[in-house]
Amino acid sequence: MITEKAPGKLYIAGEYAVLEQDCPAILVAVNQFVRVSITKSKTSTGLIHSRQYSQDSIHWVRQGSKMVIDNRDNPFEYILAAISFTEQYCIEQGIKMKVYDLHVNSDLDSADGKKFGLGSSAAVTVATVKAILHFYGVKMSNELVYKLSAISHYSVQGNGSAGDVAASVYGGWLAYQTFDKKWLKLQLETNNLSDVVNEAWPGLKVELLTPPKDMKLMIGWSQKPASTSRLVDETNANKAALNIEYKNFLSASRACVLKMIAGFEANDIAMIKEQIRANRKLLQHFAKINQIAIEIPRLTKLIKIAESYGGAAKTSGAGNGDCGIVITDSETDLDALGNEWRHNNILPLNFKIHQISLTH
Template sequence: MITEQAPGKLYIAGEYAVLEQNCPAILVAVNEFVRVSIAKSTGTSGLIHSKQYSQDSIHWIRKGNQMVIDNRDNPFEYILSAINFTERFCLEQKVSMSLYDLHVNSDLDSADGKKYGLGSSAAVTVATVKAILNFYGLHCTKDLIFKLSAISHYSVQGNGSAGDIAASVYGGWLAYQTFDKAWLKKELATKSLSEVLNEAWPGLKIQLLTPPEGLNLVIGWSQKPASTSQLVDKTNAKKKFIKTQYDTFLDESRKCVLDMIKGFNEKNISLIQKQIRLNRQLLKDFASLNHIAIEIPRLTKLINIAEQFNGAAKTSGAGNGDCGIVIADEKTDIEEMKNNWRKNGIMPLNFLVHSIA
């Protein structure tokens, strides 16, 4: 039995803008994991089993008179895609295929099955890719695992930046810029998978960051799950109608995140906190422009309480639920802040940053 794991992630800054080229975001990997165990099958068929995902709901939409299933929130779709692309790569390496059983176990949901918003689809994709590569005896670099996982994930989701994939592969704090999706689609249509995996991907940048001493990341959960893919769909649909404002948002988000990266490089917590507050406002303006709810009332409450305790706070990820994050320093009474959160229906999550050697 081989077991591989991949950590969940949280966005710190740069959400929505990160979907575009040359717009960085900052993410962090957290010490909650998806684990995938793989073993040679003893029967005449292989098995894919997950205790958590067996009861998952399926979303669907109406297109004319047709009922269309939206599988982007179904973890099994990501597992199957990861198997498909990883085995394709293995076949190109002249590896003989065999039957196996996959067992998936996840920490990335609450006890009652609600999603925290830690990027479970990305983590299960990465853990599946790693498990299959290990099963077939292929020891690959993090860069190759990232690319294979990004292709697998994107083929199901159809949108997104793959920043959550990067956090699950590289761990720790990182600055991330997405790759050229049109270029990748063209390459995959004309070259072997192995060739594409070994190429430099235009636009892709992944930089590990070291947080300043005294910086504390505090996480609160709204107890309301959200769907990233559906929110991204809504904003993508409006882009062409608000082009000038959208371009301004991208420019301002880029500058904000670059200044935040400078704060990490200069060990300047105050600069990081200043940019967290600015990024919050940029996202609020973006939400208003797109008529979407990124900062729901409970997340606003989380942020306002954090600010009372000298913490710089904002939503994390697509918003409309899930988590809020706080960048705190030695002036922040973290325990009292968490007590105030609990009184207001916000659950503190005692996750730590997970680094990968």
């Protein structure tokens, strides 16, 4: 049996802006995993089984009189896309296809099945790609795994930056900029997959960051799950109407995240904290002009408590639920902060940063 795993992620800064070219974000990989095991099937039929997803609910929308299933929150769609693209790549390398069983297990949800917002669809995609490449004996690199996973994930989601995919592949703290989606779409329509994967992708940047020594990341869970793909749909729909405001948001977010990256490079926790607070303000304004809820009251409470202990806090990811993050230094009383969170129905998540070295 071959087992591969991929970690979950949290956004630290640069949310929403990261959907556009040349707008960096900072993410971190955490030590909660999706594991995918693969074994050669003993019969002529293969199996895909997940312990978590057997009772998954399906969302649908009305388009005119048609009922359209929205499969973007269905993990099986990501698993099937990852299998399809990875096998296509293997076939192009002249590899003969086999029948296998795939078993998926995830820590990325709470014990009662609620999502923490750790990017489970990206992690399951990455773990599936790795398991299949390993199964077929293909030499892996982070870049190959990232590109096959990004193509698979994007084919299902149709929006997003694939920053969560990068965090699941590269691990640790990273600065990320998305690729040119139009370019990729055209390449996939006109070239074979191997050529697209071997090409340099315009706009794509992945840079590993080293955090300052005394800096700690605290994570609080609002206990309210959120759907990223639907929030991104809503803001995408408003782009044209908010033309100038949107451009201002992008340039302000870019400047903020670049300063934060400089804070990592200079080992300067105060500079990182200052930009966390600046990014929070930018996201609050962005939510207001888009008329969406990013910082729900429970997350505002989480942030206020963290700030009262000297931490710099904001929402993580698309917001409207899920997690808030806090950057702390050696002055912060982490235990007292965690206790006050608990009194306010906010759950401290004791996750660690997960570093990856690709051994294959």
